[in-house]
Amino acid sequence: MMNNQPIEVSDLTVVRGGTMVIPRLSLTIPGGSVTGLVGPSGCGKTTLIRCLAGIQKVRSGGVTVLGHPAGSPATRSLVAYVTQASSVYPDLTVRQNLAYFAALAGADKAAVREALDHVALTPKADELTGRLSGGQRTRVSLAAALLADPQVLLLDEPTVGLDPVLRRDLWKLFDELAADGRTLLVSSHVMDEAGRCDRVLLMREGRLIADDSPDGLRSQAGTDDLEEAFLVLAERNAA
Amino acid sequence: MRGLLATAARVLQQLTHDRRSVALIVLVPAVLMLFFRYVFDASPQVFERIGPQMLGLFPFIVMFLVTSVTMVRERTSGTLERLLTTPLRRGELIGGYALALGVAALVQALVSTAVALWGLGLEVDSPWAILLFAVVDAVLGTALGLLMSAFAATEFQAVQFMPLVVVPQILLCGLLTPRERMPDVLHALSDVLPLSYATDAFTELANANGFTSAMWIDLAVLLGCSILALCVASLTLRRRTA
Numbered sequence: 477m478m479n480n481q482p483i484e485v486s487d488l489t490v491v492r493g494g495t496m497v498i499p500r501l502s503l504t505i506p507g508g509s510v511t512g513l514v515g516p517s518g519c520g521k522t523t524l525i526r527c528l529a530g531i532q533k534v535r536s537g538g539v540t541v542l543g544h545p546a547g548s549p550a551t552r553s554l555v556a557y558v559t560q561a562s563s564v565y566p567d568l569t570v571r572q573n574l575a576y577f578a579a580l581a582g583a584d585k586a587a588v589r590e591a592l593d594h595v596a597l598t599p600k601a602d603e604l605t606g607r608l609s610g611g612q613r614t615r616v617s618l619a620a621a622l623l624a625d626p627q628v629l630l631l632d633e634p635t636v637g638l639d640p641v642l643r644r645d646l647w648k649l650f651d652e653l654a655a656d657g658r659t660l661l662v663s664s665h666v667m668d669e670a671g672r673c674d675r676v677l678l679m680r681e682g683r684l685i686a687d688d689s690p691d692g693l694r695s696q697a698g699t700d701d702l703e704e705a706f707l708v709l710a711e712r713n714a715a
Numbered sequence: 716m717r718g719l720l721a722t723a724a725r726v727l728q729q730l731t732h733d734r735r736s737v738a739l740i741v742l743v744p745a746v747l748m749l750f751f752r753y754v755f756d757a758s759p760q761v762f763e764r765i766g767p768q769m770l771g772l773f774p775f776i777v778m779f780l781v782t783s784v785t786m787v788r789e790r791t792s793g794t795l796e797r798l799l800t801t802p803l804r805r806g807e808l809i810g811g812y813a814l815a816l817g818v819a820a821l822v823q824a825l826v827s828t829a830v831a832l833w834g835l836g837l838e839v840d841s842p843w844a845i846l847l848f849a850v851v852d853a854v855l856g857t858a859l860g861l862l863m864s865a866f867a868a869t870e871f872q873a874v875q876f877m878p879l880v881v882v883p884q885i886l887l888c889g890l891l892t893p894r895e896r897m898p899d900v901l902h903a904l905s906d907v908l909p910l911s912y913a914t915d916a917f918t919e920l921a922n923a924n925g926f927t928s929a930m931w932i933d934l935a936v937l938l939g940c941s942i943l944a945l946c947v948a949s950l951t952l953r954r955r956t957a
Contacts, residue, residue, distance in 0.1 A: 491956055529800050533955045547954060563793035567729045579721035580801045602734065611892045624801070 488537035512673030513663040520682040529557035556621035562613035571698040581624035606647025722811025744773035774853035782860030820853025858944035865951035867908040884910035909940040
């Protein structure tokens with residue numbers, strides 16, 4: 477993919493149940509990088525990600541992923557969306573879950589083994605997914621996305637409830653994937669994760685209040701602490 | 716095609732992890748046949764008439780329930796949403812369900828037919844035709860289950876659709892009383908309900924030699940209704956939701 481801006485959003489407006497969730501949002505997300513989507517719960521992160529995955533009804537505006545309209549058949553084998561709740565089958569073993577998603581993506585057994593390894597679940601491969609802990613289920617869900625070898629990964633709060641060691645390993649994996657030229661959008665409501673991204677989109681009430689590198693955010697707000705930077709930028713935006 | 720087969724294999728794997736459900740699906744119809752046989756011990760002609768029809772009814776009811784609950788689970792757990800972001804086509808998903816539950820119905824029908832023919836002395840000319848219609852009835856149940864699951868927000872609601880969708884068909888299909896003896900309005904109503912054709916086919920099976928032209932018509936109607944319901948069901952799988 478020789479596209480420098482794999483994701484382009486222009487004038488996107490989403491209304492859900494009569495409430496304006498995203499009012500006229502425009503942004504681009506560069507390839508070969510990890511972009512963080514950070515903001516409080518209910519600010520529209522998941523809705524924006526659903527728009528990029530092509531499963532959200534939108535009022536108006538355009539979303540282009542890898543040069544095609546989001547959700548069009550051409551993008552479906554190139555984009556992987558990992559929902560916040562682990563969307564895998566609890567009544568299948570980990571390996572059976574991955575084998576099914578591998579079959580849908582046209583991936584082979586080696587891809588299943590590799591994905592298991594990436595999320596450190598090889599020892600649990602033959603256990604029922606429903607018997608695993610919440611964090612382990614999240615990793616199964618993530619592995620199911622990885623084995624499709626997608627160009628664009630949309631990850632909705634993938635590190636919630638994971639222990640610090642695993643969280644560090646996953647961020648390392650995200651960096652490796654980006655270094656291979658893939659595009660990652662990772663949402664989080666914790667500011668300290670923003671520091672690990674190449675770029676951060678700060679979102680509040682459906683609007684972008686900042687779009688910068690972590691260092692850029694710090695200097696914009698005049699503070700070294702990202703948590704504080706968010707507060708400063710949010711207040712400045714409201715004023 | 717790859718997506719269809721993978722989905723069918725996945726649905727069967729899910730079933731095999733639920734041993735109790737497998738046991739219920741495979742054994743309950745056979746046990747109920749046994750009951751019917753001896754409830755009507757004093758009037759064997761009743762069992763001779765209703766017995767074959769029951770063989771077609773079980774796969775319809777059981778697969779309707781299994782499918783609608785599984786599909787509601789798929790809708791509420793987020794897996795359906797995820798599947799719709801993959802290259803899997805909606806028709807492959809629906810077809811995969813129909814195939815998997817058709818296979819389950821075949822196993823069920825093998826056991827219940829074997830018990831009825833060799834254990835309970837039911838006489839039927841072409842046992843293979845029983846298996847054929849049992850599988851088609853199961854696919855019909857699956858198709859209606861998939862369709863109705865679109866209107867159920869919870870598994871509890873899905874189960875409540877059984878009295879609405881299945882029970883009227885049982886009342887009108889000719890199982891309790893031959894359809895010709897029903898009041899005109901009910902007879903006309905029974906003409907447009909697919910289960911009537913399943914029951915007709917099993918009645919024919921019990922009485923006729925070989926595969927009659929009436930049975931071909933029943934088969935065509937059942938397949939037509941199943942395909943129609945499967946098509947409408949796949950339209951209810953909306954890729955974009957609010």
